[in-house]
Amino acid sequence: MSSYPITIKAFGEQAILVQWPSEVNDSILEDIIQFTNFLKRKLEGKWELVPSYNSLTIIGEANNLNLIEIRKSIIAFYKALDYTEKPVRYLWTLPVCYDSEFGLDLDEVSQNLNMTVSELIQSHSENEYTVYGIGFLPGFMYLGGLPKNLETTRKETPRLKVAKGAVGLAGKQTGIYPQESPGGWNIIGSCPVAIFNVNTEEPCFVSVGDKIKFEAISRATYDLHKIEAEVGIYKPKKVLLND
């Protein structure tokens, strides 16, 4: 039942920024998600709530917001935060094909990390990653929890084009490119399922606070999932987390 020392400040004319201690920490993230869900129910009017690592940005749609009053009520809401119900968080299993066709940098990275390609794939796919933020591009997940043995430098020369769905490694991060874009991450595989799809009712099934696990799949399964996802019948595997 922890409650953190938080700071609340105005961020321009239309937003309030709530900040928790500056740490990458699952308990802080859970507190932020708890508070985000609470505010969704309590705040009147139209608001966007953007949780990320150690902060929550609360953005109003209306003009002429009285941020002083809103700040006061946010402080009161945090004090009144109800911890009896844990926030709903999911562990999603996302398929990744690590075939050399997609894993353009697999050989180079595994050499740099002093492991075989299959050791790298095993390490990458047996670990669970926490979604600390979604941003930068629609559906881009900031994943925390990369094992130390997979930490690697970015490519010296970024690629002008990295394919949509490419799974990459860079520094302490791993992630999936949600759309074709330039990028300097080491590419080790491809996920056939779009995290972000405007044609589905919920355009992005993953939320900040969820966890991600990668599952190594064959090329044939990749093709199957890709078709299933495109016609809208692919259902990503999820497990409710009760930690």
Next chain:
Amino acid sequence: MIKVLKSGFFTSIQDIGRFGFRNKGVPVSGAMDTNALRKANSLLENSPKAALLEITMTGPTLLFEEETYVSLSGAEMSATLNNLPIDNYKVYKVKKGDIISYGRLTNGFRAYLAVKNGLESNSVLGSSSQYFPLTSRKCISDGDQISFDPILHFEPKITELKIDFYYKEKDLKVSKGPEFDMLSDDQLESLFTKEFSIAKENNRMAYQINELIDGHNVTMLTSGTLPGTVQLTPNGKLIILMKDGQTTGGYPRILQLNQEAICVLAQKKFGDSFSFNLY
């Protein structure tokens, strides 16, 4: 229907923006100069959410295939209706076969063209604002057809609005950003005494600034950003995020432009100068 004979440098369909998906990384988008959008729509008594054209730097040539009423706002680009000059902030009737085209940019950077009841465009996540790849295209192209509901008769309550003069404004009103307190005395002095200029890297996502200030080695966890957020990179570069800007970022957010300053900046182009004014 409007037939796009020539699209101009960068003309896109925009409305008031796409709200509700920033937690999934979707920028708010929408007209860069919200003031100009509001005025163009209000003259036609449109909904404030009606979609219009945002015209950047050089304008399109548009053939109207049905009757409607239009209003222009924002930058001044020597617009003509069938080769006769037309002004911003007035309502004009447009008949079948009429052509609106644009000439020299004389003031500002982004012009707006609204039609009565708004453009009809596919709404994606609640907004018509073009933002690739959420929408299939990032802007309009030669030969495109843009639909609207034809209107034969409309009696505007107001036929003309006072012309905005903020395009020549050089002061950008800012408030302190979340990481303002990290700034050194030298950085503060540079920020509030120097004149800055717009780099050629400027678009709907962000405006980069030519002049550097002292750098820093502050690291922070990725956190929310807004249109108008002024970021400071470690090597002292200033980046001002705009309407298509990323929703989170890892550079210190030192200043925040107010809503009016975002409109002022949206009308600035490569080489234009400005200064920050903390209020």
